[in-house]
Amino acid sequence: MSGRLFGVGVGPGDPQLLTLKAASLIRQARHVAYMVNGEGGSMARTIAAGFIAEGAHEIAISMPMRAGPEAVGAAYDAAAARIAGVLDEGRDVVVLCEGDPLFYGSFIYLQARLAGTAAIEIVPGIASPMAGAAALGQPLCARDGTLTVLPATLAEPVLRERIAAADAAVIMKLGRNFAKLRRVLDELGLAEKAGFVERATWPDQRICRLADAPNEPSYFALVIVSKGEGAWT
Amino acid sequence: MSGRLFGVGVGPGDPQLLTLKAASLIRQARHVAYMVNGEGGSMARTIAAGFIAEGAHEIAISMPMRAGPEAVGAAYDAAAARIAGVLDEGRDVVVLCEGDPLFYGSFIYLQARLAGTAAIEIVPGIASPMAGAAALGQPLCARDGTLTVLPATLAEPVLRERIAAADAAVIMKLGRNFAKLRRVLDELGLAEKAGFVERATWPDQRICRLADAPNEPSYFALVIVSKGEGAWT
Structure with missing residues (x-):
């Protein structure tokens, strides 16, 4: 057996x-x-x-x-x-x-x-979007809201289109794709609504606003974009 | 203090x-x-x-x-x-x-x-999409794939559009919205690619294919739709 x-x-x-x-x-x-x-x-x-x-x-x-x-x-x-x-x-x-x-x-x-x-x-295990959201204190989704998770490895037009269509987005696998993601978020006017987390829950965890993020973060960094206001808040 | x-x-x-x-x-x-x-x-x-x-x-x-x-x-x-x-x-x-x-x-x-x-x-805690995927043995996303999480409470045209645009989708909050979701998945030809989980990880957990799901499942039921083949499999 x-x-x-x-x-x-x-x-x-x-x-x-x-x-x-x-x-x-x-x-x-x-x-x-x-x-x-x-x-x-x-x-x-x-x-x-x-x-x-x-x-x-x-x-x-x-x-x-x-x-x-x-x-x-x-x-x-x-x-x-x-x-x-x-x-x-x-x-x-x-x-x-x-x-x-x-x-x-x-x-x-x-x-x-x-x-x-x-x-x-x-x-099942704790996935990094939940760990990242907890570190930032930034909600992922609420009520009738949707959440889109996508890797920054996608081609720039695809990344732009998917983030534009999402209510809230978690973008993973940053590393060398971070400059591309920053351009997309700037173009969409979402840079101010984005939180950055690198190595969530590790001793060297780093959280900051997108503007303060390093130019070449770890592959294990992610960005959370919240567009809506939380209802009832 | x-x-x-x-x-x-x-x-x-x-x-x-x-x-x-x-x-x-x-x-x-x-x-x-x-x-x-x-x-x-x-x-x-x-x-x-x-x-x-x-x-x-x-x-x-x-x-x-x-x-x-x-x-x-x-x-x-x-x-x-x-x-x-x-x-x-x-x-x-x-x-x-x-x-x-x-x-x-x-x-x-x-x-x-x-x-x-x-x-x-x-x-952070284990979220139900991860628990549901584990129960079904059904991957959520891999490589350059994206994942969309959405509540079945959305209006039918919105639900249809969002699921059509997604690589993989987790649809939550079923309950009385399940008939609507079934129609959408049938129309999109995705019913065969959908797994159903009710009360994941509880003693009365129920997993099945969409066709075998009850007509009025719990609010705490979800459906996972996988469109692509896993790469490297």
């Missing part, structure tokens, strides 16, 4: 923002997997480090940086095969996922490959 | 989906506030019940149901005044918020009224 696969959200950064369920599952896990970047770092492992049991087997999944879809797909295939090997021995595997597993998460690609192999349980 | 106001997300339903930080703050709280509906029930208090200390002072905030904006605004004014009375005595108040405090949350209206009175800290 196959082991179970758990996709566990570990939240945006502060280890106290793990859920009780996530903390409990990680503490009990004998096999813990996570993504590592090109430099060997793992944000998810860093967040969850205090909960990983001594002697747990760790499966570090290297993803090639700035690689094409084929190389990335092959890396996910290889990662899924490694995890399947453990599951096939009847052992559970907990995959640590920064933020929420199904919100811009790598777990989506592992799940797609392992869906036929094992029972899968997903534990 | 004024006490501090904490807006604490308690997540979608399962008490194990409170964050460690939320559980700790609630356990230590001497003054706990929450909204109650017309029948005297409080979803947030039900979720957090096991963490409220014996002898904690509870501030139950009654909100009029099906009332106009003026009556609702007056109820928030009165609630803020009650909480301010405690804060003015130098005591902290923890406000329990189902889901996330700033994502369609009542806390938005309390915060707006108390911002000048006290230091405010917001603890």
